[in-house]
Amino acid sequence: MNLGLSQxxxxxxxFTKSHAKLENKGFERLHDYILQDQASKLLPxxxxxxxxxxxxxxxxxxxxxxxxxxxxxxxxxxxxxGSIWSCPVCAKQVTExxxxxxxxxxxxxxxxxxxxxxxxxxxxxxxxxxxKGMIYxxxxxxxxxxxxxxxxxxxxxxxxxxxxxxxxxxxxxxGWHPHFHILLFCENNDLSIQLxxxxxxxxLRAWQAACVKSGLPMPNEHGLDLxxxxxxxxxxSKWGIENExxxxxxxxxxxxxxxxxxxxxxxxxxxxxxxxxxxxxFQEFALTFKGQRQLVWSRGAKADLDIAEKSDEELxxxxxxxxxxxxxxxxxxxxxxxxxxxxxxxLVWLEDDYKNGCFGSGSAxxxxxxxxxxxIDTLESHEIDFMTYRGII
Numbered sequence: 001m002n003l004g005l006s007q008x009x010x011x012x013x014x015f016t017k018s019h020a021k022l023e024n025k026g027f028e029r030l031h032d033y034i035l036q037d038q039a040s041k042l043l044p045x046x047x048x049x050x051x052x053x054x055x056x057x058x059x060x061x062x063x064x065x066x067x068x069x070x071x072x073x074x075x076x077x078x079x080x081x082g083s084i085w086s087c088p089v090c091a092k093q094v095t096e097x098x099x100x101x102x103x104x105x106x107x108x109x110x111x112x113x114x115x116x117x118x119x120x121x122x123x124x125x126x127x128x129x130x131x132k133g134m135i136y137x138x139x140x141x142x143x144x145x146x147x148x149x150x151x152x153x154x155x156x157x158x159x160x161x162x163x164x165x166x167x168x169x170x171x172x173x174x175g176w177h178p179h180f181h182i183l184l185f186c187e188n189n190d191l192s193i194q195l196x197x198x199x200x201x202x203x204l205r206a207w208q209a210a211c212v213k214s215g216l217p218m219p220n221e222h223g224l225d226l227x228x229x230x231x232x233x234x235x236x237s238k239w240g241i242e243n244e245x246x247x248x249x250x251x252x253x254x255x256x257x258x259x260x261x262x263x264x265x266x267x268x269x270x271x272x273x274x275x276x277x278x279x280x281x282f283q284e285f286a287l288t289f290k291g292q293r294q295l296v297w298s299r300g301a302k303a304d305l306d307i308a309e310k311s312d313e314e315l316x317x318x319x320x321x322x323x324x325x326x327x328x329x330x331x332x333x334x335x336x337x338x339x340x341x342x343x344x345x346x347l348v349w350l351e352d353d354y355k356n357g358c359f360g361s362g363s364a365x366x367x368x369x370x371x372x373x374x375x376i377d378t379l380e381s382h383e384i385d386f387m388t389y390r391g392i393i
Contacts, residue, residue, distance in 0.1 A: 032088040033344040035264050039086050042267060042283050046290070047081035052089060053338060054079045062334050064350055065323035071355070073326060073347040082313035084294050086286040088261055090316045097315040098295055102164065102183070105305040106233070109162075109185045116232035117158065117184040120225040121145070121207055124217040127175035127274065132288045135167075135178055137214045142180060144210035151206035154199055159187035162301035166294065171281055172257040173274050183232060185301070200226045260285045326350050326359070333368065336375050342367075 033052075040049040055062060056077050063076045084091045106116060121142070125134060142165075145151045162185035169178040191199070204224040212218050258266070258273060260282060267279035294312070302309060327350065329337075337343050346364065353362035 032092060034341060035088040035261065037341055038264055038268055039088070039282075039286070042264075042279055043086055043286055046083070046086060046286070047079075048083055048087040048090075050079050051081035051083075051087050052078045052343065061328040061330065063328045064326045064347060066326050066351070066354055067323045071351070073351045073354075074323070075343070075347070076323075076325075080313070080316040082311070082316035083286075083290075084312055085260070085289040085292070088264070090312070091261075094312045094315045095294065097310075097318075101307050102295070105164070105185075105301070105307055106183075108305050113188050114161070115159075115186050115188045116229045117186055118225075118227040118232040118235050119182040119184055119203070120179060120227075121182070122177070122179035122223055123211050123219045124223075125175055125177055127173070129175055131169070131176045131178070131284055134176060134216075135288065137216050138178060138180070141207070141210040141214035141216055144213055145207050148206055148210060150202060151210070154202045154206065155184070158184065158191070158199055159189045160184050161187060162304065163298045164301065165296040167292070169285065169289075170257040170259055171263060171273065171285075175274075177257070181235065183235070185305075196226070196228075200224070326354060333372075336371050337368075340371055340374070342371060 036048065036051060040051075043049065052075055056079055060077050062078055064073050065076045066073045080090055081087050082090050082094065084094050109116065123138065123141070146155075164183045164185075166181045167178060168181060169176060171177070203226065204219075204221065207224045208218050211223070256274075258278075263273070263278045263282040263285065266273065267277070267282050271278045273281065297307075301307075334343075337346050346368070349362070349364035349367055350359070353359045353364050356362065
């Protein structure tokens, strides 16, 4: 299938049309699990393949826990890959934790009387440029921008003390579009509009020179954008995914622009986007960004702003201390849930039964029995005998 701009809405309907009414009933989490399965198919040698599937302790069963505060169930004794680039489930959890860190840092800085500014950097790109090569050149340009005399001195005049950098990438008619968003923590030097405009022009000159020296085309006047604290606050407030996927590779693309997880979703039907398969594009993205940090803090910023150092893997594996055990799950039952892509729905069934006071005799048991019967219909007699022996049927 070739996806043009007018076809995007219908192509996305493979997930959204038949489930539109479920969006307020946890469908977004179901969507994440389905996409995680798709990512596993496209990246069979990566950790996402075992995420929320393979056990941590093979001597123990997988279990389902319930968080009383959040009123949500989750899997326990399962590995988590912690990959924000290839796993929609881990990306959601880790990105939200990073947003909390960022909000805390911004609040602390403003309490000290400081101000925030948002700097965005980009450059011209074309459809025949490989993502890995472009990113390598952009990072070289960024290094020159910050270390060069003009950029360094202008940022000092702006009062820059700390900064936090994120790297966002979308794909469109002109190919990959990577760009930097940099949150500047500045001293409150009460710049005039005229002076701030002058500084913006100087920074643009520094960025243009850095790009050319790094082998990139020279950006035009839109290659650098500097906004005040109002825009910085708005950016930070959206740097998360509580209500919708709004950040970087996670957020929905606009127009004919597609985020990485847009590409993953479209890869289910292997849609062709501007002459390239969505599956190949997602693979290129995930392998290029493997091991990269989502946010890069300037040296000393976290310590100064009292932000703890935690890896993505640590954030993904954080145990919720207020959770209680709902049930343990036999391996053969989990395999059936995994086979029919019902890992998330099983959590929802258990959540509903627990809240409705019918735990142990409600929708979880009923729906699971239907799945098991569906599986039995595909089995040979000796396999049925084994399930009977294990007490599954």
